[in-house]
Amino acid sequence: MTGKPIEKKSRVHSVGADIFLRLGAKIAWNTWKGFSAFSYVRPLVIGVCSLIVVLFVFGVSYAGFRFLVDQKLPLGGNFVALLFDMLFLSLAGLLVFSTGLILHASLFDSAETAFLLSKPVDEDQVFAYKFFVAGSFSSWAFLLLGGPILLAYALSVGAGPIFYLLMPFFFVGFALIPGSVGAIFCLLMVNYLPKGRTLLVAMGVILPMLIGAFWIAGTLRSLRHGDIQMGEDLLQKTLGQVQAASLPVLPSYWISRGLRAAAFGDLNAAGWYLGLIWSHGAFAYLLAAALAKLAYRSGFDRLSVNPETKPSKTQAWIDRLFRWFAPRDRGLAALMLKDFRTFRRDPKQWGQVVVFLGLLALYFSNLKRMFPKEIEYPFQVGLGFLNLLSLTLLMCTYTGRFVFPQLSLEGRRFWVLGLMPIERKRMLMAKYWFSFYGSLFVTLPLVVLSDFSLNLPLSGMAIHFGLLVLISSGLSALGVGLGTLMPNFRETDPSKIAVGFGGTLNLIVGLVFLLLMLGLGAIPWHMSQAVAGPNGPAPGVWVVVTGGFILATILGLLTTFLALDRGCRALERMEF
């Protein structure tokens, strides 16, 4: 029945990967033109905000490196090497997960890839295009953080021009390695893991992080044996404990040593490490591309045919529990339940929260065992502040990541809510309450655990509790309010919405708010306790503490009110 096929040859040539480069360049150019035509303000604000972050990181790093150089600290060089090893190791870890997750969304869950796969282009070409887009998205933090730290280092040690010349090549080559590893993980998981893949993908994120957690826990446990003295002893001990980050087989070691060699003008060593990075980076990428050629299309097919959820006619126990805690207002509770269901059914999202909170819980619960002999009171107070800071920073990141994109994600299905007899502002309030309760639900037990482990006095616990409530409220309101003021209805991937202009601005505003809140509400109490003499804090200091807390309360309430008010007004006027 089938005759011999004849290929269409006339006026047709082979397709190269350059068409995707041209596509990317065209989209970037048109997007830029769109910015300019609409308003110069937007790109300007992006630039200014990025510059502020870069300058801040640069300033802090430069001061730190100058301190090490000026003080001529013993083992100062080793300390810097170790710092770089740890910095690049953590950045590599983040790049593996962020590239893997972004690739998963863009390779298997986007209309564009379905369009491209129906065209006569090879699977590895589509993969290459998506890989570099995902790599660019996930590497911006790498550039924004790593760049200024390394520039500060180079200036503080007086590095020659070769360092600045080689730095971008080190960066790009290095980013290829974890990016490719993330891509390989992503392709293998989609193709070879059994059903219920979403949970397993989340486990793929959680499991490696748990391994990291055990390593940290092991390090902390070993630190608690014996007295810890300040000075060289502590430094040496610390260096010994984190040697795992400095294994010579790790790419983080290569980039760290290569950049330091370049800074000191050792061209041979720098070239060697650069070659090592690029050869491994290129090999890892080729491996990922070869795997994509073999397994991308089959993974796409597999993901389309495996329904991941079982039909359920009854309400899940967790939803019933949520309803029980939700407000009595049925409309509001229904809206919150909708958001809760959407969130809980996407473990790729909440998996990250669980991991980081789990790590913090592990650390907080080990606080007492870490220091068998009673640590001095000022250290207890200092640790209490750092714990509060880390928790609220995490809250700030996650409200930016999960709450800010909420309204944007509603855009395409807004007709469902828009046609209901519910005031628009109640929809916004539902999102606010959901975020507020959710943040408190996970952070409050942790701050209580930390404060009890450190034996903080009741006044400190009360201040932490009050600040956490206010910060949770303010950050939730900012996420919801700014998300409504700067929606992005075109994007369906929440991670891309979060790293866009609005999301970045939200993160910066949230950070400023957070630092002001802690500066006003927490620092006066912590400082007064840390410098207190044997008879307790100086008389009259309570005025400063109380005054600061009142100001923080006003700031928290005002931020909440203003952000929600502006958000509600914007939503009332919004056209979908």
Add this chain to the structure above:
Amino acid sequence: MTDSTGPMIEILGVSKVYGGTPAVDDMTLVVPRGELFAFLGPNGAGKTTTIKMLCGLLYPTKGTIRIGGFDLLTEGRKARATMSYVPDLPYLYDKLTGREFLQFVADMHGLDKDYAAERLAHVAKLFRLENFIDHLTERYSHGMRQRTVFASALLHEPGLLIVDEPTVGLDPRSVRQLKDILREQAEHGTTVFLSSHSLDVVEELATRIGIINKGKLIGLGKVSDLKAQASHQGSLEEVFLRLTEEESIAETVIQSTGNPS
């Protein structure tokens, strides 16, 4: 060009199973070159799954699909080079103009520069894109988007054109024009595989019609053949309803008695 004597589409004993449930069940269908074949079926019958397998987006769990003689599994790229697919929800890059999008599609098909320019001008005129072709597609209405996607689908003169619900959202003039174009394509030797719920369009255009229900091809032939099969001389709508209803009743009987006869 592909083989001029063999069939354009060969679906041979194809099944596609979704988590234990067959979406397409042992289907065999051969569509010759130049035929305008219409694919009908109720919602969830397996039409879109079949189309996605024809485009190489999904793999058959069992069986073989050949397009223009090329096996989709082993020579997928060559098979996709001979066809075009217009989905029910077509994709356009918001930040490209219509012209840039068409150029990109021409590049993906590897068309020579001069030939691409010539074809681009032709399809732009054919689908009346001139007034908006240099605007970003994010500003396009549904009809403008649909016309642009059709233009891109015909850019490389495909041997097979697969269209899924092409008339949704188009104004009457555009529907009329689209019907004319589909007919012309078939007359010039392009095989058109049309999936639609618009039975009047199907009745007017199709050379042959295939009716799918619950993954099985339950009817195949010209409108007159289907009427004979359904023992009903009414409209295509009535024939379609009768055939799909009979299938459902038969299945209910089998399930309740356990006896296929």
